[in-house]
Amino acid sequence: MDAALATPFIKAFFDLLPQLGFQQVKRGNLRVSEKMAVSLDVIAVVGLSQQLRGNVAYAMSQETAKKFASVMMMGMPVEQLDEMSQSAISEASNMITANAAMTLESQGISVNISPPTLVIGHGVKVRISQVQSLIVEIVTEAGVIDVILGLER
Amino acid sequence: MSANYLEHFSASMLQNLQEMAGMEAAASQPTGQETAFASQGFSVIIGITGKRPGRIILDTTQATACALSNTINGEECDEEFVLDTMAELTNIVSGNGITTVNNANPGMGLMLTPPSIFIGNELTIVSPKLNAEVVTVTTPLGPINLSIGFEGGK
Numbered sequence: 165m166d167a168a169l170a171t172p173f174i175k176a177f178f179d180l181l182p183q184l185g186f187q188q189v190k191r192g193n194l195r196v197s198e199k200m201a202v203s204l205d206v207i208a209v210v211g212l213s214q215q216l217r218g219n220v221a222y223a224m225s226q227e228t229a230k231k232f233a234s235v236m237m238m239g240m241p242v243e244q245l246d247e248m249s250q251s252a253i254s255e256a257s258n259m260i261t262a263n264a265a266m267t268l269e270s271q272g273i274s275v276n277i278s279p280p281t282l283v284i285g286h287g288v289k290v291r292i293s294q295v296q297s298l299i300v301e302i303v304t305e306a307g308v309i310d311v312i313l314g315l316e317r
Numbered sequence: 318m319s320a321n322y323l324e325h326f327s328a329s330m331l332q333n334l335q336e337m338a339g340m341e342a343a344a345s346q347p348t349g350q351e352t353a354f355a356s357q358g359f360s361v362i363i364g365i366t367g368k369r370p371g372r373i374i375l376d377t378t379q380a381t382a383c384a385l386s387n388t389i390n391g392e393e394c395d396e397e398f399v400l401d402t403m404a405e406l407t408n409i410v411s412g413n414g415i416t417t418v419n420n421a422n423p424g425m426g427l428m429l430t431p432p433s434i435f436i437g438n439e440l441t442i443v444s445p446k447l448n449a450e451v452v453t454v455t456t457p458l459g460p461i462n463l464s465i466g467f468e469g470g471k
Contacts (some may be wrong), residue, residue, distance in 0.1 A: 170411055204454075208437070210364065211364025211429075211433070213364075213366045213428040217431055219364075219433045239323055247353070250443050250445060256448075277366060279444065279446070280372050281443070282442070282445070283362075283442055284441045286439065288440060289432070289437070290435055290436075293431065294404075
């Protein structure tokens with residue numbers, strides 16, 4: 165896929181995470197993923213349709229997921245990835261993807277997004293696209309989030 | 318939107334299993350599904366965009382996915398082949414179902430996103446804020462669950 169398509173998603177993290185209470189947002193490594201890859205344990209996947217088709221998945225460890233939800237809930241301790249924290253992570257992935265969709269729209273690429281689905285497991289094998297996907301790491305104080313992009317124009 | 322939209326999906330599933338795999342299968346009545354449910358180990362997820370966003374999930378065991386792929390293709394299990402076959406089956410069933418829903422509800426403009434596939438033991442799948450219903454399709458190779466959920470009511 166075209167690596168330039170990753171930019172709106174990275175921008176969305178920098179736009180939104182400070183608003184959600186995060187102090188630290190950094191871009192980490194970029195790598196090309198095998199079509200089928202073993203992912204981190206908590207994955208939020210959002211589908212895209214119209215001029216850009218594919219999926220974007222936000223993958224993180226259980227530990228990062230709990231810390232991420234805790235930051236979103238104003239520092240409330242999160243011991244278990246319960247319904248409320250799952251909902252927080254799902255909502256964040258929805259906001260980030262919607263923000264990226266608006267950036268794409270302003271570039272003349274019209275995109276619709278589906279509601280997020282959370283997949284939680286251990287050693288989960290994931291294929292989000294028929295094409296090779298890109299993984300961009302976003303580093304926050306909650307830990308690393310792998311943004312897995314499998315998009316086609 | 319009519320409450321029995323799920324029947325269009327399950328009818329398409331039964332027809333495709335018959336045509337592609339020569340297999341007789343039966344679908345249960347739709348039942349409401351919890352926000353979080355345990356996967357059988359092999360899940361294909363297709364997003365729905367438009368006026369009523371949602372998602373479709375085909376969920377089965379890795380063994381059933383493999384056996385079904387073998388029956389359809391007449392070849393031994395190759396992981397890539399199993400993934401392609403199950404993704405395509407979900408695509409076809411979702412496409413048929415969504416077309417029927419769109420035709421019955423002018424202006425809904427529902428579109429599908431490409432499939433994503435998740436494989437693993439002890440997977441939990443969560444769809445916050447969606448109202449989902451599920452049918453179990455019983456096939457000679459094992460049960461396949463077809464779940465459809467939309468935002469904001471059924």
